[in-house]
Amino acid sequence: MKDLQLMKGNEALAEAAIRAGCDAYFGYPITPQSEVLEYLSREAENRTGMVVLQAESEIASINMVYGAAGTGKKVMTSSSSPGMSLMQEGISYIACAELPCLLVNVNRGGPGLGTIQPGQSDYFQSVKGGGHGDYRLIVLAPATVQEMADFVKLGFELAFQYRNPVLILTDGALGQMMEKVDLFPQQERKFEILDWALTGKVKERNHNIITSLNLKAEEMEIINIHLQKKYKEIEKNEIRYEAIDCDDADYLIVAYGLVARICTKAAHLAREKGIKVGVLRPISLFPYPYEIINKLSDQVKSILDVEMSAGQMVEDVRLAVNGKIPVKFYGRMGGVVPGPEEILKAIEEKLVGGAA
Amino acid sequence: MNEKALIDDEHFEHTLRCEHAEIISPENIVYEKPGTLLDVDMHYCPGCGHGVVHRILAEVIDEMGIQSDVIGVAPVGCSVLAYNYLNIDFSEAAHGRASAAATGIKRVLPEKYVFSYQGDGDLAAIGTGETIHTCNRGENILILFINNGIYGMTGGQMAPTTLPGMKSTTSPFGRDVATMGNPLKITELVALLPGTYYVTRQSVHKPNNVRKTKKAIQKAFELQKDNKGTCFIEIVSNCPSNWKMTPIESNHWLEENMLPYYPLGDIKLPNGRN
Numbered sequence: 001m002k003d004l005q006l007m008k009g010n011e012a013l014a015e016a017a018i019r020a021g022c023d024a025y026f027g028y029p030i031t032p033q034s035e036v037l038e039y040l041s042r043e044a045e046n047r048t049g050m051v052v053l054q055a056e057s058e059i060a061s062i063n064m065v066y067g068a069a070g071t072g073k074k075v076m077t078s079s080s081s082p083g084m085s086l087m088q089e090g091i092s093y094i095a096c097a098e099l100p101c102l103l104v105n106v107n108r109g110g111p112g113l114g115t116i117q118p119g120q121s122d123y124f125q126s127v128k129g130g131g132h133g134d135y136r137l138i139v140l141a142p143a144t145v146q147e148m149a150d151f152v153k154l155g156f157e158l159a160f161q162y163r164n165p166v167l168i169l170t171d172g173a174l175g176q177m178m179e180k181v182d183l184f185p186q187q188e189r190k191f192e193i194l195d196w197a198l199t200g201k202v203k204e205r206n207h208n209i210i211t212s213l214n215l216k217a218e219e220m221e222i223i224n225i226h227l228q229k230k231y232k233e234i235e236k237n238e239i240r241y242e243a244i245d246c247d248d249a250d251y252l253i254v255a256y257g258l259v260a261r262i263c264t265k266a267a268h269l270a271r272e273k274g275i276k277v278g279v280l281r282p283i284s285l286f287p288y289p290y291e292i293i294n295k296l297s298d299q300v301k302s303i304l305d306v307e308m309s310a311g312q313m314v315e316d317v318r319l320a321v322n323g324k325i326p327v328k329f330y331g332r333m334g335g336v337v338p339g340p341e342e343i344l345k346a347i348e349e350k351l352v353g354g355a356a
Numbered sequence: 357m358n359e360k361a362l363i364d365d366e367h368f369e370h371t372l373r374c375e376h377a378e379i380i381s382p383e384n385i386v387y388e389k390p391g392t393l394l395d396v397d398m399h400y401c402p403g404c405g406h407g408v409v410h411r412i413l414a415e416v417i418d419e420m421g422i423q424s425d426v427i428g429v430a431p432v433g434c435s436v437l438a439y440n441y442l443n444i445d446f447s448e449a450a451h452g453r454a455s456a457a458a459t460g461i462k463r464v465l466p467e468k469y470v471f472s473y474q475g476d477g478d479l480a481a482i483g484t485g486e487t488i489h490t491c492n493r494g495e496n497i498l499i500l501f502i503n504n505g506i507y508g509m510t511g512g513q514m515a516p517t518t519l520p521g522m523k524s525t526t527s528p529f530g531r532d533v534a535t536m537g538n539p540l541k542i543t544e545l546v547a548l549l550p551g552t553y554y555v556t557r558q559s560v561h562k563p564n565n566v567r568k569t570k571k572a573i574q575k576a577f578e579l580q581k582d583n584k585g586t587c588f589i590e591i592v593s594n595c596p597s598n599w600k601m602t603p604i605e606s607n608h609w610l611e612e613n614m615l616p617y618y619p620l621g622d623i624k625l626p627n628g629r630n
Contacts, residue, residue: 067460
């Protein structure tokens with residue numbers, strides 16, 4: 001297969017999983033991400049020997065991931081919003097047991113069964129926890145089909161570096177749209193025996209146990225302290241963002257994923273009208289780029305947060321700004337994608353008009 | 357203490373003192389702790405079947421010489437700490453999800469022996485879906501199902517396998533099948549699925565049953581090499597604490613009440629015989 005392709009986001013992601021040397025994928029079909037399982041079902045096993053299994057439910061999928069990730073192999077799953085809700089139990093266990101794995105949420109409009117159109121209303125669930133207990137995922141938000149592919153490789157690297165689940169938080173539009181993608185070369189499937197993994201107890205070491213249980217409160221607290229320390233380390237090292245036309249900006253838009261691209265168009269339209277707007281796109285949603293937003297809030301007059309939700313990330317923008325300047329919100333819900341014109345209108349009404 | 361017992365005790369002491377070295381010589385040892393069983397106290401209640409099942413499982417692993425090739429999965433329930441006792445690589449799993457986790461392990465490490473060790477609440481209630489589908493896919497794993505007809509860990513609530521009329525903390529007047537449903541014979545159910553290869557029901561309440569159960573476990577591990585499907589062993593067991601009986605009473609009760617409903621014996625054999 002050629003490296004330069006015109007591909008759907010979901011297919012680019014699936015192809016990237018094969019090329020990243022992924023060992024196993026466990027999943028369950030749900031729109032708008034079923035192409036991931038479909039693509040892998042026809043492409044993966046013959047090419048690399050990667051295991052692809054359609055589970056009976058998302059609950060089973062994530063627990064298959066949990067089992068397989070415990071062996072130290074490269075394991076992934078993908079789903080969309082209602083399916084991700086079903087996986088939250090398993091994700092909490094995986095986070096506590098510190099298992100590396102890659103999760104993908106092709107977010108659609110909710111709540112409930114919702115729509116099959118794109119949404120960003122799983123931000124809280126993805127970034128703030130989702131399952132029970134104090135834990136964090138490393139969350140990456142692609143904005144292009146290219147990033148859908150690239151973040152698979154990056155996601156696996158981060159997952160193994162920190163022994164932490166990594167979530168690619170994308171949406172139905174990015175999953176379904178076709179774009180040019182330059183694919184990284186096929187990597188070998190290598191099985192490195194990791195000292196903590198379930199590979200069969202050999203004489204040279206004690207038996208390995210994968211568990212999230214510790215019945216003694218004081219010992220469970222020690223595990224929690226260790227996890228929090230790891231999250232601090234991740235916050236120190238893994239913040240990623242893209243700053244577009246921010247240097248001379250008077251106003252700032254903060255948006256992630258596909259919406260950030262639409263906002264960039266809106267910012268161009270604003271500049272044509274003489275309003276200097278920049279766009280800050282958080283790429284890592286955990287860890288969150290608080291510092292750069294805080295820094296930019298010394299420069300710009302006000303900030304507009306745009307999301308396909310009722311306003312979830314806006315809480316993090318407000319934390320970053322810490323009350324220094326007004327933070328306004330514009331959002332569409334239930335699967336509606338905002339257009340550049342309406343975002344321009346929001347800039348004019350909420351930022352320029354509002355700040356005056 | 358009566359006179360005879362006193363004499364017997366003295367005789368025993370004498371034997372220990374005089375013949376210790378002679379008796380405890382390697383060629384005379386017929387019974388010792390299996391190497392796969394760790395030298396720690398178990399948390400199980402006195403008289404509970406888990407300790408016996410752990411022991412025979414460890415014996416089979418030792419005798420087959422597969423300690424470095426076995427990976428276990430224990431879920432939520434009394435056996436959640438099974439990994440503290442068995443010296444093999446082990447994963448705990450979420451409640452009911454052990455067979456899914458075991459599927460994940462087996463699929464990426466097909467050359468290993470993988471088993472799940474589950475109670476009735478785990479396997480036949482919250483994990484019914486995972487159990488049925490794992491068996492239906494014919495995953496090449498062993499599912500060990502300990503059925504004591506009650507939720508042990510949480511203090512004696514009704515399980516899917518609780519017998520009609522049997523009292524529990526959530527069926528304090530006895531299980532009324534009209535409102536609480538019927539006991540679930542999940543072992544017969546999974547035996548119907550083409551994915552299962554060897555399905556049997558055993559117990560560990562008497563020495564001869566312990567031996568039969570051990571043979572069943574050994575057979576299941578040997579069959580796992582053939583990659584022909586899921587081996588499923590139900591072990592009807594007791595819960596003296598939550599049945600509120602002495603260990604001996606509980607074993608009698610098991611025989612009189614559990615076994616008529618959950619009859620022992622092979623349900624599905626590898627060669628297709630029932």
